[in-house]
Amino acid sequence: MSDHPQSRPAWRGVALRHDDVVDPGDLGHRRDDPVGTRVAFLTQCFHPEPAAIPLGITRSLRAHGMRVQVLTGIPNYPTGKIRQGYSAWRRTSERHDDLHVLRTPLYPSHDRSAAGRAINYVSWAASSTFLGRSVRRHADVALVYGSPITAATSAIAARLRRRMPYVLMVMDLWPDSVFATGFLTGGVKRRIAESALTRLTNLAYRFADHVTVPAPGIRDAIVARGVRPDKVTVVYNWTDEKVMQPTAPDPLFRTRLGLAPDDFVLMYAGNLGSAQRLDVVVEAMARLSDVPHVHLVLIGDGVERQNLRDQAERLGLARVHLVDPVVPQVLPAILAAADLHLVSLADDPLFRITLPSKLQALLACGQPILVCAPGDAARIVTEAGAGFTAPPEDPVRLAEVLRQGLQTPRPQLRAMGRAGHDYYHLHMSEAANTRLLADVITTAANRVRRTR
Secondary structure, X not given: OOOOOOOOOOOOEEEEOOOOOOOHHHHOOOOOOHHHOEEEEEOOOOOOOOOHHHHHHHHHHHHOOOEEEEEEEOOOOOOOOOOOOOOOOOOEEEEEOOEEEEXXXXXXXXXXXXXXXXXXXXXXXXXXXXXXXXXXXXXXXEEEEOOOHHHHHHHHHHHHHHOOOEEEEOOOOOOHHHHHOOOOOOHHHHHHHHHHHHHHHHHHHHHOOEEEEOOHHHHHHHHHOOOOHHHEEEOOOOOOOOOOOOOOOOOOHHHHHOOOOOOEXXXXXXXXXXXXXXXXXXHHHHOOOOOOOEEEEEEOOOOOHHHHHHHHHHOOOOOEEEEOOXXXXXXXXXXXXXXXXXXXXXXXXXXHHOOOHHHHHHHHOOOOEEEEOOOHHHHHHHHHOOEEXXXXXXXXXXXXXXXXXXXXXXXXXXXXXHHHHHHHHHHHOHHHHHHHHHHHHHHHHHHHHHHO
C-alpha cells in the first residue's frame, strides 16, 4: 500500500501554444452561481508526476461543478530529471481530458542536496508568480496545495496585488517537516533557512482566506501558532474508492504462504521504512511464541526490508512472511485474506499529527485495524470502533494487544471492519470532503466579491 493509494489513470493530452489559455467566457460562469466558481489550482507537482492527491482534487472539484485550471511546474519529481518532451526553462500549456494545465519553469532537483532542493522550490515560486498570471487572472479564487509551502508565493503576490482570495491546503507542517527529513540538521544555514521558511509560512497563513488541513492534530498545531480557529477546517485526504472497497478475499493468498484457514494473520502493507518501526512488531511476535498459529505478513519494500528479514531469522520466527509489493487493483482482495491490519509509526511528535494514507484505505476496505502509532490515527480507530490501539515502540504492550485480537471472534473482527467502513464514508470519503472543500472555496470567493 503506497503512501497515496489513489491509482494514476491514463490521461489524454493535447498540447497547446505556450500562450494558449482557456477563455472563461466559454465556461458559462455566473458570478452568483457558486457551482460555477472558477478555481486556479496551484501545485508544484502534478500528473504525469506521481501526485495522486492533487490529481484527485481537480477531478473531484470538477465533478462538483467547479471550473478548474492548474498552474504547476515542469515535471521532474521524483527523479529530479525533466520528463521527456519538456524543457526546464520553457513555459508550456496543455489540455488533459479538458483540463487546462499551465506549466512554468523550475530548476530540477530532488536529491539529498539542501541547496538543490531549495533552488527547486524557489525557482518555481518565482516562475509561477511572474509567468502564471494568465491562470490566476481568469479565476475567482486560488486553491494552493501547500507542500512545499513555497507554492503559496504566487497566491500571496496575487492577494497583495489585486486582492485575489486563496485557500491554503496545508498537507504537512512547515518548516518542521523539512528538518525532520534530515536537511540542514544544524549550524548557521539551518538557522537562516528555518527563519526564512517560518516567515513565509506565517505569511501564507496570514493572507489566506481559509486554511484546510488533513488531520485534527495539524489543525491544533496551526491554531497554537496564532491562526484563528474559525479559519481552519479539517478536510481529510480520501483514498481511491473505485479500487479500495470491501471485496472477497483472494482464495489463494494464504495457500501461497503455506497458511491454514484457521491461522491468524496480522498484515502490514506499505513502506518498510525506518519511520514505521516494524522491528517493534517483529519483536512483539517473538513474545507470542506460545501461539504458533499467529503470523505476521509484511507486504511492500523499503530500506528496512532486509533488516526485518534478518531480525526474524535471528529470532527464529518462521511465522514472519515478507511479500513483494502488489498493484493497487489486487490489494483489496489480499487485504481481505487477513484477520487484522497494522498501522505502525515511530513515536515522533510529527507523527502524532500525521494520518498515514493507508488508514483511509483500510477503513474504506472495511478491514479491522490495529494502530501502533501516536495521535490522530489511534484516535480515529477508537472513535470509529474499527479495531485496537497500542502505544508506539512498545513491543510488550503490542504483544498484549495482539493477544486481545487473537481472542476476538472473527465475526466481531468483521463487525469492527464494517464500523470503520461506515465511519470512512461519513467522515473521510471523497463525497464528504469534496463538499467541505467546495464550500470553503466558494465562501472565500464570495466573501471577496461582496467587498469589491
